[in-house]
Amino acid sequence: MTHALGRRTFLQGLGAAGALTLAGPVRSAASERGGRGGRKVVVLGAGLAGLGAAYTLTKRGYDVTVLEARDRPGGRVHTVRDAFRRGGHAELGAVRIFDTHEHTLRYVEEFGLELTPYETGTRAFHLRGRRFLAPPADEPWPFPGLHSHEQPDPAALFPQYVLSGMLKLGDTSDPGWPGSVPSALELDRTTIDDYLSAQGASKAWRDWFYAQNGRVARVNAAAGLAVESLPAGDRVTSISGGNDRLPYAIAAALGRRVKYRSEVVRIAQDPRGVTIGYKDRAGLHQLRADRCVCALPFAPLRRVHLDAGFSPEKLAAIRKLPYMAAARCYFQTRRRFWQNDPLGPLGGLNLVATDTMAGRVWNTSSQQSDPTSGMLHAYMFDTEALEFASQGERRVLAMRKLFRSLVPGIDAQIIGVAHKAWQEDPWAGGGWGSPPAGDLHWMRPAMRRPERRVHFAGEHTAQQWVAWMNGALESAERVVDEILTADAQPVGRERG
Numbered sequence: 001m002t003h004a005l006g007r008r009t010f011l012q013g014l015g016a017a018g019a020l021t022l023a024g025p026v027r028s029a030a031s032e033r034g035g036r037g038g039r040k041v042v043v044l045g046a047g048l049a050g051l052g053a054a055y056t057l058t059k060r061g062y063d064v065t066v067l068e069a070r071d072r073p074g075g076r077v078h079t080v081r082d083a084f085r086r087g088g089h090a091e092l093g094a095v096r097i098f099d100t101h102e103h104t105l106r107y108v109e110e111f112g113l114e115l116t117p118y119e120t121g122t123r124a125f126h127l128r129g130r131r132f133l134a135p136p137a138d139e140p141w142p143f144p145g146l147h148s149h150e151q152p153d154p155a156a157l158f159p160q161y162v163l164s165g166m167l168k169l170g171d172t173s174d175p176g177w178p179g180s181v182p183s184a185l186e187l188d189r190t191t192i193d194d195y196l197s198a199q200g201a202s203k204a205w206r207d208w209f210y211a212q213n214g215r216v217a218r219v220n221a222a223a224g225l226a227v228e229s230l231p232a233g234d235r236v237t238s239i240s241g242g243n244d245r246l247p248y249a250i251a252a253a254l255g256r257r258v259k260y261r262s263e264v265v266r267i268a269q270d271p272r273g274v275t276i277g278y279k280d281r282a283g284l285h286q287l288r289a290d291r292c293v294c295a296l297p298f299a300p301l302r303r304v305h306l307d308a309g310f311s312p313e314k315l316a317a318i319r320k321l322p323y324m325a326a327a328r329c330y331f332q333t334r335r336r337f338w339q340n341d342p343l344g345p346l347g348g349l350n351l352v353a354t355d356t357m358a359g360r361v362w363n364t365s366s367q368q369s370d371p372t373s374g375m376l377h378a379y380m381f382d383t384e385a386l387e388f389a390s391q392g393e394r395r396v397l398a399m400r401k402l403f404r405s406l407v408p409g410i411d412a413q414i415i416g417v418a419h420k421a422w423q424e425d426p427w428a429g430g431g432w433g434s435p436p437a438g439d440l441h442w443m444r445p446a447m448r449r450p451e452r453r454v455h456f457a458g459e460h461t462a463q464q465w466v467a468w469m470n471g472a473l474e475s476a477e478r479v480v481d482e483i484l485t486a487d488a489q490p491v492g493r494e495r496g
């Protein structure tokens, strides 16, 4: 999404979570003044949410263990390098960091990482089988189906079609949102596509919109517009050398507290603590702790046995939260040949906006250490990602064939390939949690609420930046806050 029309300041939503500051490399629990030495917390999942919570809790004096099913930290932050030549790298998961991603940027700074900005430049379109640039003002867009009032400037309809919905959202930083805002509840009942249609947007306009912003047609309108309305700031960056440098840095600070290849299979709790069952190569184990931070996406959490002690709302949310199909397919190229495109020099991150299976052609070449080779990829959502994956082993061939018409000349240029469809990943189940139309108002609070000694983190539980690294890290700070508050209460006063 472009996040072009932010309408409130980002800080508004942060509230008390911003009070937890990061300060220096992680130290042992015993050395922390005023810490909670001896109190054990088990954190499930070493994605950014789990790592962020574990890191801050350790600094606050807790004795933390992180259980992670994969053999690496980072979860949906996953950089690949070995598929490429000339030191190339590609992000299979999270790519972009905005200036407004306060939590992500704070961790980037804490760990001394650097950011590389994306180039801006000219975008091409590929719609209804035709490739073209945005026409000059007053000339019609060269694809059929736009209503006459949508010509010659489809962008002029943005306020009527999209902003009108954003203005109905109310305060998305309110913990009771969208239930607290009647007009947002109305949006909750519909999808983005149905909302845009109801505003009068033609099918062609909607496809023009999705070509640039991702195939969000079936997304809950309240949820989708809420994320779209957040401010993007002035600059888009990624972490220099690869976004996975952040989770690796946090994991390194946590050291042996992180246990890899450890699949959580059971969560149980009683009035005095939690018991976590997990499997590793040596067999089944149990870990006892005072509290648990569950930072697993709900898709894999559905396979975990949950003993009594969870509310019906939480169990229903875990069972029902759908995950959006999302995929990327990268081609490393010998040269940045699109700078000599017949349409003129193309550039920027979102290089070609299409209505094809490829979704958007993104260009992450400016992030590469080698200044000559290129890195293009198809970034696919929902039906596009499903279509890509449905081709099985022929998916790369199919994409390569499609790219011939999206970025002519690519065939002779390809020197490396990498791809991933997140809906096929058993530890993610998809790109991000995406509540269906009609369900956001109850799912949103249910996903986040603590269940006695089990606290829930992860992008899906974020107050605002759901489906972003920033949301995962925001949720980490919230659970730390929950735990500190609960542990500060006299025994027996805890909310059950």
Ligand SMILES: Cc1cc2nc3c(=O)[nH]c(=O)nc-3n(C[C@H](O)[C@H](O)[C@H](O)COP(=O)(O)OP(=O)(O)OC[C@H]3O[C@@H](n4cnc5c(N)ncnc54)[C@H](O)[C@@H]3O)c2cc1C
Pocket (backbone or CB within 6 Å): 044, 045, 046, 047, 048, 049, 050, 067, 068, 069, 070, 073, 074, 075, 076, 077, 092, 093, 094, 095, 096, 097, 262, 263, 264, 265, 295, 296, 297, 300, 301, 304, 326, 327, 328, 422, 427, 428, 430, 431, 432, 457, 458, 459, 460, 466, 467, 468, 469, 470, 471, 472
């Ligand atoms: C294609 C794609 C594009 C994206 N683009 C961006 C972007 O441009 N910018 C941005 O900021 N964000 C982006 N995101 C979102 C961002 O990657 C996520 O919001 C964030 O990384 C989620 O972190 P998390 O900790 O909530 O979950 P995860 O990273 O999924 O971490 C959960 C962890 O739990 C582990 N796990 C699961 N089940 C078990 C189990 N039973 N036992 C033990 N461990 C288990 C998983 O292996 C994983 O490591 C993108 C995501 C995708 C998929």
